[in-house]
Amino acid sequence: MVQIPEGASKVDVLIIGAGPAGVMCATGLARAGINVRIIDKREDKVMAGQADGIQPRTIEVLQSYGLADPLLKHGNQMHMAAFYNPSPTGGIERTGRAADVTAPTARYPFEVTLHQGEIEKIFLDAMSEKGVQVDRAIVPTSLEVSSDPAILSDPQAYAVKVVLQHMSRPESQQEEVVYAKYVLGADGAHSWVRKTLGIAMEGENTDYVWGVVDTIPETDFPDIRNKSAIHSRNGSCMVIPREGDVVRLYIQVEQAAFVENGRIDKSKVTPQHLMEVASKSFQPFTISFPHEIMWWTLYVIGQRVAARYSLHERVFIAGDACHTHSPKAGQGMNASMNDTHNLSWKIAHVLRGWSDISLLKTYEFERRKYAQDLINFDKKFAALFSGKPRSDDNEDGVSHEQFLEAFQTFGGFTSGIGVHYEASALVDPTNQHLARHLRIGERLIPQVVVRAADARPENIQELIPADTRYKLLLFPGDISTPAQKEKLGDLAHALSAATSFRRRFTPPNAPVDAVFDIVTICTTPKEEVNFTDVPLALRSHWSKVWTDDEQLAGGVGGKVYETYGISTTEGAIVVVRPDGYVSAIAPLDGVKYLDQYFSGILHT
Amino acid sequence: MVQIPEGASKVDVLIIGAGPAGVMCATGLARAGINVRIIDKREDKVMAGQADGIQPRTIEVLQSYGLADPLLKHGNQMHMAAFYNPSPTGGIERTGRAADVTAPTARYPFEVTLHQGEIEKIFLDAMSEKGVQVDRAIVPTSLEVSSDPAILSDPQAYAVKVVLQHMSRPESQQEEVVYAKYVLGADGAHSWVRKTLGIAMEGENTDYVWGVVDTIPETDFPDIRNKSAIHSRNGSCMVIPREGDVVRLYIQVEQAAFVENGRIDKSKVTPQHLMEVASKSFQPFTISFPHEIMWWTLYVIGQRVAARYSLHERVFIAGDACHTHSPKAGQGMNASMNDTHNLSWKIAHVLRGWSDISLLKTYEFERRKYAQDLINFDKKFAALFSGKPRSDDNEDGVSHEQFLEAFQTFGGFTSGIGVHYEASALVDPTNQHLARHLRIGERLIPQVVVRAADARPENIQELIPADTRYKLLLFPGDISTPAQKEKLGDLAHALSAATSFRRRFTPPNAPVDAVFDIVTICTTPKEEVNFTDVPLALRSHWSKVWTDDEQLAGGVGGKVYETYGISTTEGAIVVVRPDGYVSAIAPLDGVKYLDQYFSGILHT
Structure with missing residues (x-):
């Protein structure tokens, strides 16, 4: 001790x-x-x-x-990205706009x-x-x-x-x-x-030096409130709009003058110098900086x-x-x-x-x-962004298409949506086939579900708060049919057994849902579903029963089983870790599998 | 003085x-x-x-x-209403469910x-x-x-x-x-x-006496979290779910015993009595009241x-x-x-x-x-609700269909969405034809629009806050076309004239948008629209230009002109009062009409 x-x-x-x-x-x-x-x-x-x-x-x-x-x-909120490249007549022109976030399942499709x-x-x-x-x-x-x-x-x-x-x-x-x-x-x-x-x-610094300035510019540049990537003959620049009217500009600078042994000598450059460089890359648009510089810095990209x-x-x-x-x-x-x-x-x-x-x-x-x-990823992206644009006199430069393709290919990555945790004691891909499109090791895909007791629509992610509990999402299909109802009854019975993981790993005297929070998502239409049809052993509160139906106002909902690739007759039990990542999937009668899975990560 | x-x-x-x-x-x-x-x-x-x-x-x-x-x-949130009526075998049964709010344009389709x-x-x-x-x-x-x-x-x-x-x-x-x-x-x-x-x-009291109890019931009634209208052989009852697990019950009571000259003698009834009455009308469902009574009262309906x-x-x-x-x-x-x-x-x-x-x-x-x-409205609804249900032994009673029809017919009314202010100095229906479906005298219909500068989707109601200013919503169509752009230019010119209502009724030294807040909603696609195309005289800030397009994530937006019945070539100017009600509509070249309209309600 x-x-x-x-x-x-x-x-x-x-x-x-x-x-x-x-x-x-x-x-x-x-x-x-x-x-x-x-x-x-x-x-x-x-x-x-x-x-x-x-x-x-x-x-x-x-x-x-x-x-x-x-x-x-x-x-x-940044919703749109704009891309500017050298125009044939000098200066820059907009090559196109595209959604800033290209991860189709993002619940919040913006930065x-x-x-x-x-x-x-x-x-x-x-x-x-x-x-x-x-x-x-x-x-x-x-x-x-x-x-x-x-x-x-x-x-x-x-x-x-x-x-x-x-x-x-x-x-x-x-x-x-x-x-x-x-x-x-x-x-x-x-x-x-x-x-x-x-x-x-482990890793190294690059040769790219960038300046950053936060201020409120005056400009006729129409994409000043979008994330704009500007590749000009006078250097590269990135616009990141911020709260209020503030804009952050990332400005590429010639590095030779400021860098010694990978360290920047910040005394050799001023924000005024950065803004002059920026003004040149915005041409033919005008941009001036009449307001206070809120913050600025210089950095060398390192990975x-x-x-x-x-x-x-x-x-x-x-x-x-x-x-x-x-x-x-x-x-x-x-x-x-x-x-x-x-x-x-x-x-x-x-x-x-x-x-x-x-x-x-x-x-x-x-x-x-x-x-x-x-x-x-960052190495590839930074090289593309810091590289010279392709033009008539620089055919080896980075083309708009190359840049846009990289921007979109890496969408899952830059959005954070595509993060995938590999197999471990915690992440067991065994039963991936039961929910073909819901990748084990990735975060639970957001979808709108409708609460059985009161038809309130809610995102399924609201059912898996970061409260340190494992969530067991039961997908039993239509619980108004005897066949599916029976499966739910059998599951209730198995989970209530003293030998089940639920009883074994929930500390004695703790609430029944202290470690495992059970939520049912059925497919019974909202006009007919009775939350009282879910056995009490699987329902710690009336709010724990939901249905995969469109919300009353229409437009969203009713696509969970389809999106996740879960069969409405076979069903599934989806285990979500406390941090919101899908970590295992079991069949509806898979309590034995779950006993085994949780024995690998939990103590009695 | x-x-x-x-x-x-x-x-x-x-x-x-x-x-x-x-x-x-x-x-x-x-x-x-x-x-x-x-x-x-x-x-x-x-x-x-x-x-x-x-x-x-x-x-x-x-x-x-x-x-x-x-x-x-x-x-x-109450989204769903449920209707219970006498079942042939005794007790009550669910006749159906329906959306609690039946006003299709409600931005928040629930109570x-x-x-x-x-x-x-x-x-x-x-x-x-x-x-x-x-x-x-x-x-x-x-x-x-x-x-x-x-x-x-x-x-x-x-x-x-x-x-x-x-x-x-x-x-x-x-x-x-x-x-x-x-x-x-x-x-x-x-x-x-x-x-x-x-x-x-002016008006009178009715003979209907109701009790009200707020508590957390224990029940197997599947609609305890919906607004439930129960017509039983043992009386009528209404369920209003409240925050947390609390439920409000409205319980019809036999009035003779408690009322003298229209005044209730509250000492003659107890909440226990009310709950006993309620329990009977819930049969065959069981409902008990093991928790604290948070509040209760009795009242006679008066109108x-x-x-x-x-x-x-x-x-x-x-x-x-x-x-x-x-x-x-x-x-x-x-x-x-x-x-x-x-x-x-x-x-x-x-x-x-x-x-x-x-x-x-x-x-x-x-x-x-x-x-x-x-x-x-209340007279009709209260009579229907307090009336006996139709059954084999009471063919004059209120049928489910009658009740549901009333419930839905009055949806615009009970939701508050259909409130209509009649013509006055403030409400001028003259140019209704310019926005056929946007009724002058009613609240501005919510719709999602996309901000030109940054593609942020937002409900149009967010553009008309209750800040005591009149809002002028300009609908110029596609401002990337020369024809529509020219109309906007002419409008900017007319509004900038010293004789225009905008100049005359905005106090000297006050900001240009102190009395009239101008917002443009165009139809140029979000990938192409430049907020800088709206003349500065019509744009006090970059956030004042919007477009009628689908949001980047899809699903909503792009239906304002259609929903309001505004022509994309003719366009319109919609005047919204400070309280959010549409009070006048003008053609795009209608500054003269607006001079006249505002002269009726504003001073210099």
């Missing part, structure tokens, strides 16, 4: 860094009732600039925490831009409802993980010792020693945690991934600490938040004693592969 | 009563920057029971103030139930953002309106003297004298203001309308002070809020000096006619 000296602090999870990855993790853990502490070196929360675009999948994730509303309310401070505030408010605040002006100075196998294998042991320095206190009171069961390093691209663990970043994400499943790194890439693909903040969305429920399950500590291995397995895919 | 004695208070508008009508008015005036005070006799805001259903049109109105979100988030306290809180929060709080524990004791014609005709004169009594103060400090320019009596069915003005209620709504356009009455009717049609709170939604902007225009005091006459003209229609 770990001896904790007098005067030292204890915490179940210590999070270092209150950026998007850190606050997402803290929110998830605080909501799960986990004892969590989050520290940050900054005195205040970030007030402008930095990351911008929220992808469609990230909006879905935020909504799974009930947090998408403020984002949708205060953020700018949202909102400054990072506002996004973090959404989480700070949510954490604060659970009594968790960020401890600020604190830096870690040392971190040690126990090497004792007995301690490392005890999920409740305080295996990590961290020394903190409180910057704002008098010198003699600055040091604090903290013992934590688990530590997350969400401390950015220059991560102290990563360096302390000696984890290398690198951490060699490991964890030490002994006790200390983890997430977000920019694990991966750096081009901001133009709008991936940074999204990848970061999705890292810890993947991690937090797993830590909660281990701390609750529901799962073995080995569950935490799936974090690196799933998220590091994603980061590598991201870097590979 | 009115002499205001020392020690007396002054206010532009004094509102008596902080129920739904009062707080809606206070919110509208506070948002408009009007000096307003609202008093109420109650110490605290209402905490349960009372009014319940919010109609589709009222949700639209709330949304026009940006206030629908909390309602939609916290309220229960919301939420207790009155929560609804009032939405307004109290909105008022509070403008620094207005309810002054509580205050009753008025006298009210005098000047009889001096010079004072009455001066819109800025403090024509009304009201004496208030502060109940919670020591006796010697209770009295306060207030001089107000305008007074609103929103003080309920027993309105002190109405009685003080000597305004009679009455005030003979007048105003004295000299200085004192007004609104809400239950003007009309009482059956709660089951869900009209009370809706009619009340819509009364003052109609009134508040008119008072604001008069106080700002934009309009003559005579504009206020349209309040009674429009809202009293509506109340009369409401009472006529």
Whole structure:
């Protein structure tokens, strides 16, 4: 057992860094009732600039925490992308427009831009409802993980010792020693945690240098409120509209002058210089910058991934600490938040004693592969975007068609919708054939369903909130027919047996739906369906029965079975992980299979 | 001029009563920057029971103030209605289900139930953002309106003297004298203001007595979360599901025992008695009431309308002070809020000096006619609902078909969508032919449009917020064609002339869009439209140009011209009043007509 000296602090999870990855993790853990502490070196929360675009999948994730509303309310929505290329008569002309998001199943088919401070505030408010605040002006100075196998294998042991320095206190009171069961390093691209663990970043920088400016321009450019990719003879530029009338411009600059050994000498360039470059690439449109520059920076594109994400499943790194890439693909903040969305429920399950500590291995397995895919995509995209446009005098340049094709091919990727987790103890593709189009390892495809008791239409994603529970979605077909009703009765019976996974893995004295939330989606028409036809053992509340029918107002709904590829007679049970990813599928009489599946990831 | 004695208070508008009508008015005036005070006799805001259903049109109105979100988030939605009638084998059986809302153009095709306290809180929060709080524990004791014609005709004169009594103060400090320019009596069915003005209620009570109980029942009745109309051999009953698991039951009771001279002796009945009656009408379904009774009452249905709504356009009455009717049609709170939604902007225009005091006459003209229609509808509906069901032994009873037909025929009415204001200085049906399906005098039909600058889809109702401005919706067709573009150019020219209504009625030094907010809805496809093609004189911001096209994600949009019956070549200018009602239509070259129309309602 770990001896904790007098005067030292204890915490179940210590999070270092209150950026998007850190606050997402803290929110998830605080909501799960986990004892969590989050520290940050900054005195205040970030007030402008930095990351911008929220992808469609990230909006879905935020909504799974009930947090998408403020984002949708205060953020700018990017629906359309516009492409400008050199015109034969000089200057640029619009080659075309296309949907910014090309993932057909996206629930929110647009990106949202909102400054990072506002996004973090959404989480700070949510954490604060659970009594968790960020401890600020604190830096870690040392971190040690126990090497004792007995301690490392005890999920409740305080295996990590961290020394903190409180910057704002008098010198003699600055040091604090903290013992934590688990530590997350969400401390950015220059991560102290990563360096302390000696984890290398693999990959390299490119030669591309870009400037970024946030301001309100005056212009007659008709696509100033669209995501516009401009390839001109005078360089490349990207327009990202933001909240209010603010626009972010990404401006390609000649690198030779500013870069030495991959490091930018920012003193050699000014935002005025960037805006002059931009003005030239907008010709024949006029653009001027009469308003305040809210934020600006210069950066060299680099694409690198951490060699490991964890030490002994006790200390983890997430977000920019694990991966750096081009901001133009709008991936940074999204990848970061999705890292810890993947991690937090797993830590909660281990701390609750529901799962073995080995569950935490799936974090690196799933998220590091994603980061590598991201870097590979980013290399291709950044090269295309930074390359010279094709023109009469440059036939090797990048053509509009090439660029558009890349833009659309990578739609699933840039939207975050196509993220696919490979097979593991958690992800079992065995019964993929029972729901042919609902890929095991991907997020549950949004669809509108109608509630049996009151005909209220709702997106099926609303039935799988990020509340740390596994969701069992039952698809029994038409429950007004004796055949399908009987199958549901048999299932109720099997799940009620003392030997069933549901009874075994739900802690004694806990509510029946503490670990497994069961929701039925039938096909009985809304005018006829009775929610009372679903056996009580499968229905913890009247709101747990839905039907795959069009909403009363028409237009949407009634396409779940078809979209998922589920037979209305054979049916299926779809298992959705707490983070919203489909992790297994069983036949309606597949309780035995589910016993086996859950025995691989849950404890009694 | 009115002499205001020392020690007396002054206010532009004094509102008596902080129920739904009062707080809606206070919110509208506070948002408009009007000096307003609202008093109420109650110490605290209402905490349960009372009014319940919010109609589709009222949700639209709330949304026009940006206030629908909390309602939609916290309220229960009623989408489906179910009808139960005597079954041949005894007890009741479901005869059918139908959409609760049968108004096809409703933007929110459902009713919301939420207790009155929560609804009032939405307004109290909105008022509070403008620094207005309810002054509580205050009753008025006298009210005098000047009889001096010079004072009455001066819109800025403090024509009304009201004496208030502060109940919670020591006796010697209770009295306060207030001089107000305008007074609103929103003080309920027993309105002190109405009685003080000597305004009679016209109409009568019926013989129908109903009990109401709010509780969480236990039941196997499959329509307990739908609006269910139950006609049984043991009496009638109505189910109104509410927030959470709460259900409101309306239960018909034998009146003889409780009523004397139209007044109910509530001591002779208990909620237990009501629940016993209900249980019998639910048979063969079982229903029990193991939980707390949150609220209950008994009432006699009465249908009455005030003979007048105003004295000299200085004192007004609104809400239950003007009309009482059956709660089951869900009209009370809706009619009340819509009364003052109609009134508040008119008072604001008069106080700002934009309009003559005579504009206020349209309040009674429009809202009293509506109340009369409401009472006529209510009589028919209450009789049908309270009548005995048709059965083998009662062939004169009300059949399911009769009831359903009435339910659907009155859909436009019960939803509030069909409210129609008759011709007046404000409502000019002259050019109805230019938008054949968009009825002048009715609310603007919701439709999805796509913003030209950024392809963001939005409901057209979002373009006409309740911000006290007139909206001019320009429908010029395809602005990428020279012919239509030229018409827009001519219009810009005409509106920019010093003699045009826009220049004449916009106060000097005020922003160009202070009185008239101009929005263009063209038909140019979203992939091609340039918002910069709309002349600057018609475009105060990039967000003011929209197109009638499908949204990028497909499914909705692109049907405005068709739905409104506007020709894409002829075009139209649709004038929407500040409260969201279409009040006039002009041809694209109809600035002269608009000069004339606005001269009838606005001042220079």
